[in-house]
Amino acid sequence: MAGNSSRRAFLTAGTVGALAAGLAGCDAPGTPPADAREAAPVGGGRPGGKDTVDVVADFGARGDGRTDDSRAFARAYRYAADRVWDNTGRTVVDVPAGTYLVREPNALIDATGGQVKANGLRFRGAGKRMTQILFAPEGTEDAYLCRNEDCWANVAFEHIGFRSGTPGASFFYSYSTGQAQDYRFSECEWLGEWTYGLALDGSNTNSEMRWDACRVGGAYRRAFLYSGLSHRSRDRRQQDQFLNYWFNDMKVEYEWGNFLEFPYGGSITCRGGSYIVTGRRPHGSGEYGRTSTFFRFPRGEHHGSVQRFHAEDIRFEVRGPDTVVIDCAWESGTVRFNDCDDTANAFKDFAPGTRPHRYRRTARGPLVRYDSCQLSGHHDFAPAPDGGGGDGGSGPVARYDMCLLANHAQRDFVTGDASGVRFTDCLGR
Numbered sequence: 001m002a003g004n005s006s007r008r009a010f011l012t013a014g015t016v017g018a019l020a021a022g023l024a025g026c027d028a029p030g031t032p033p034a035d036a037r038e039a040a041p042v043g044g045g046r047p048g049g050k051d052t053v054d055v056v057a058d059f060g061a062r063g064d065g066r067t068d069d070s071r072a073f074a075r076a077y078r079y080a081a082d083r084v085w086d087n088t089g090r091t092v093v094d095v096p097a098g099t100y101l102v103r104e105p106n107a108l109i110d111a112t113g114g115q116v117k118a119n120g121l122r123f124r125g126a127g128k129r130m131t132q133i134l135f136a137p138e139g140t141e142d143a144y145l146c147r148n149e150d151c152w153a154n155v156a157f158e159h160i161g162f163r164s165g166t167p168g169a170s171f172f173y174s175y176s177t178g179q180a181q182d183y184r185f186s187e188c189e190w191l192g193e194w195t196y197g198l199a200l201d202g203s204n205t206n207s208e209m210r211w212d213a214c215r216v217g218g219a220y221r222r223a224f225l226y227s228g229l230s231h232r233s234r235d236r237r238q239q240d241q242f243l244n245y246w247f248n249d250m251k252v253e254y255e256w257g258n259f260l261e262f263p264y265g266g267s268i269t270c271r272g273g274s275y276i277v278t279g280r281r282p283h284g285s286g287e288y289g290r291t292s293t294f295f296r297f298p299r300g301e302h303h304g305s306v307q308r309f310h311a312e313d314i315r316f317e318v319r320g321p322d323t324v325v326i327d328c329a330w331e332s333g334t335v336r337f338n339d340c341d342d343t344a345n346a347f348k349d350f351a352p353g354t355r356p357h358r359y360r361r362t363a364r365g366p367l368v369r370y371d372s373c374q375l376s377g378h379h380d381f382a383p384a385p386d387g388g389g390g391d392g393g394s395g396p397v398a399r400y401d402m403c404l405l406a407n408h409a410q411r412d413f414v415t416g417d418a419s420g421v422r423f424t425d426c427l428g429r
Contacts, residue, residue, distance in 0.1 A: 002212045003358075004384050009080075010148075010323070012412060014372070015064055018257065023366050025285075031374045032084065034057065034395055036113075045085075046078065046090075046375075047082070047083040047084075047085050047090060049079070049083055049091075050210065050304030051092065052053070052076070052091070052092045052094060053076060053079060053080075053091060053094065054096065055073060055076045055092055055093060055094065055095050056095075056096050056098070057071075058076070059072040059075045059079075059097075059184050059275070060072050061073065061095075061100025062098075063100050064098065064099070064102075065100075066100075066101060067101060067102055067233070068102070068103050069100045069101055069102055070102050070103050070107040070364050071104075073100070073107040073108055073277045073388070074104065074110065075298055077107075077108065077109055077110055080093060081115075081118075081133045081302050082120055083374070086124060087118055088119055088120055088274055089118045089120030089121045089122075089152070089154075090120070090121060090239055091122075091223060092122045093122065094123065094124050095123060095125045095131050095133070095160060096126055096131065096272075097125075097126040097130040098132075099129070099133075099134055100129055100132070100133045100134065101136060101137055101165070102134065102135050102136070102145065103138070103146070104136055104145055105142070105143045105145070106145070106146070106147045108123070108133070108146045108323045109121070109143050109146040109147060109148055109155070110147060111147060111149060111150070111151035111152055111171075112149045114150045114179070115150060115151060116152070117121050117150075117151060117241070118151065118152055118153070118181055118281050118376075119152075119154045119182075120154045121152050121154070121155045121156070121272075121366075121394075122155075122156040122157075122158070123157050123158070123214045124156075124159065125158060125159040125160035125161075126159060126160045127159045127187070127188070128188065128189045129161055130159070131159060131160050132160070132161040132162070132163055133145070133160060133162050134163050135163070135164055135165060135166070135167050135169055135171070136164075136165030136166045136169075138166075139166075139167060140166060140169050140170075140195065141157060142170035143166070143169045143170060144169075144170045144172060144173040144196075144199075145162065145169070145170075145171050146171065146172040146384075147173045148170075148172070148173070148174050148175070149173075149175045149180075150177055150178070150180055150202070151179060152179070152180065153181050153182045153240070154182045154184075155182070155184070156183075156184040156185075156186070156412055157184070157188050158184075158185075158186045158187065158188070159186070159187050159188070160186070160188050160295065161189040161191065162189070162190050162191070162192075162380065163186065163191040163192055163218075164194045164218065165339075167192070167193035168193060168194070168195050168383050169192075169195065170196040170197070170199060170326070170413075171194060171198060172196075172197065172198040172199070172200070173199050174200050174202075174206055175201045175202045175206075176201075176202040176204060176205045176206040176207075177202050177203055177204050178204045178205055179203040179205070179206050180202070181206060182208045182209070183208075184210050184212075185210070185211045185212070186212045186213050186214070187212070188211075188214045188215075189215040189217065190215070190216055190217060190221060191218045191219070191301065192219075192222070192223070193219045193220075194218060194220055194224075195222055196217070196221075196222050196223065196224075197220065197224035197225055197226075198224070198225050198226070198367045199226050199229045200226065200227045200228065200229060200407060201224075201228075205413070206246045207242060207244050208242040208243070209245050209246070210246045211248065213248070213249045214247075214251070215250070215251040215252075216250065216251070216252045216253070216254055217253055217255075218254050218255065218404065219257050220254065220256070220257025220259075220263065220280075221256035222257070223257065223259065223260060223261035224254075224257070224258070224259050224260065225259070226261045226262060227242040227261070227266055227280070228242065228262065228264035232417070242265065242266040242305075242331075243267045243306055244266075244272075245260075245267070245268045245269070245277070246269050246270075246274075247268075247269070247270040247273075248272060249271070249273050249322075250270070250273035251273055251274055251291035251302070252274070252275040253274065253278060254277065255278050255294055256279050256280055256282070256292045257281070258293045258294070258296045259275070259289070259293070259294045259295065260295050260296065261293075261296045261297075261298075262296075262297050263297070263299065265297075265305035265330060265333065266306040266307070266308075266309075268295075268308065268309045269306045269309070270310070270312070270314060271310075271312045271313055271314075272312070272313045273313065273315075274314070275294055275314055275315070275316045275317070275325075276316075276317040277292045277294075277317070277319065277323045278319070280320065280322050285377065288324070288397065289322075290322045291322045291323070291324050291327075292323055292324070293324040293325075293326070294316070294324070294326065295325065295326040295327070295328070297309070297310070297326070297327070297328040297330050298327075298329050299329040299330060299331055299360075305333055307331075307333025307335070307366060308334050309328075309335055309340070310338070310394075311337045311340055312334075312337075312338040313334070313338070313340070314340045314341075315341050315342075315344070316341065316342035316356075317345060318342050318346075318351070318377065319345055320350060320354075321353065321354050323356065324356055326357050326358065327358045328357075328358070328360070328361075328366060330366045331364060331365070331366075332364040332365045332366060333365055333367070333368070334365070334366055334368075335366050335368045336368075336369045336371070337369075337371070337373050338370075338371045338373070339371065339372045340373045340374075341373065341374040342356060342376050343372070343374045343406040344412075345376070346377075346406035346407055348354050351376050351377055352377065352378075352407040352408065353378075354376065354378065355377055355379070355380045356374070356376065357379040358378070358380045358382075359380065359397070360382050361381055361382070361383055361417070361420075362383075362384065365397065368396065368397060368399070368401070369398070369399045369400075369401070370398075370400045370401070371402065372402050373400075373404075374403070374404040375404065375405055375406060376406045376407055377407055377408075378407075378412075378414070378415045379398075379413060380414070381397065381414060381415075381416045381418065382417060385391075396420070397420040398420065398421045399421075399422045399424070400421075400422065400423045400424065400426050400427065401426070402424070402425045402426065403423075403426045405426060405427065405428040405429060407429055408429055409428035410423045410426060410428045413428060
């Protein structure tokens with residue numbers, strides 16, 4: 001008991017006072033200092049308290065799956081925010097093995113209104129299925145476990161599982177006009193029914209995000225990663241800085257919904273892993289119907305932006321006609337699949353009639369390429385409904401090199417408009 005009392009006293013002393021007034025915002029990404037040869041002076045004084053804290057030992061979380069631990073996580077976040085020094089976070093929050101019931105939205109990160117500009121916030125668990133945060137708010141509207149509104153960059157989550165205990169809750173809301181960026185998820189897991197996993201809003205950055213060896217399970221009413229929410233964007237057409245998202249060695253195995261949805265473009269790379277939709281949407285919708293799509297790229301109203309997607313070394317399972325690998329309506333850019341395989345169920349009766357890869361073409365693309373892939377069903381190419389700003393038939397739009405077509409000969413593989421589609425050293429049925 002004496003040890004616990006001294007620890008609480010120590011933390012209280014370490015959190016006395018509000019954030020230092022006048023914290024300057026971080027420079028825009030890629031902006032060099034005025035004189036690159038001279039280090040910028042460090043202002044203020046180093047904050048007191050510990051650099052690594054424990055949400056159980058230091059803030060009173062129970063982790064028993066029954067006690068509401070919202071207050072403990074909120075205190076841990078406030079402690080980390082109060083220790084920002086010279087725009088740099090100084091705290092690692094450890095979350096030991098256990099199941100932590102959280103009922104209050106924004107309990108993990110409550111960064112609203114640009115109240116702090118800082119680089120560096122880290123949550124560290126004991127491992128997937130060992131450390132699990134069960135988010136069960138009373139309602140689902142605008143209910144996010146984490147909220148970062150132009151405050152934090154370089155946010156890391158490691159070895160933690162997140163489960164929605166209230167169907168339709170959301171995991172992370174990120175709004176940015178230049179600050180929120182550089183998120184890292186390592187060996188994390190998502191379970192339960194969510195509306196959004198991560199919802200990105202704003203007019204600049206929300207970029208440089210990476211997932212390594214994570215598992216995406218559960219179900220998604222919208223998408224696991226939705227880029228371009230437009231709830232608070234100053235200019236819908238200016239949402240053109242959603243760049244650089246990396247997914248490496250993933251286990252994407254969820255029941256229904258979309259995995260990635262990028263109406264405003266982006267630079268996206270997915271390498272390695274297994275991608276499976278295990279079920280079907282329980283209800284149809286005007287926007288999605290009954291389909292679940294791994295990569296959904298509709299065309300949004302925006303200024304010119306990067307539109308680049310690359311999938312490599314991934315095994316997809318198309319378990320029914322409502323599973324779609326890609327549905328792309330970008331008006332330009334490039335799409336590439338390299339050494340991917342979606343033929344696990346190509347032997348089943350439904351497979352020849354499926355269209356798991358779908359494109360709406362314009363005069364400027366997207367340019368589509370498949371290299372050394374094994375492909376089931378048909379691929380569908382259709383002109384954009386509005387013409388897409390030009391003649392959709394001008395120039396090649398798709399190229400297949402050394403691919404195996406599991407269900408059809410080359411002449412029957414493409415549905416819609418096959419002009420501009422080229423096959424090189426491919427084998428059809």
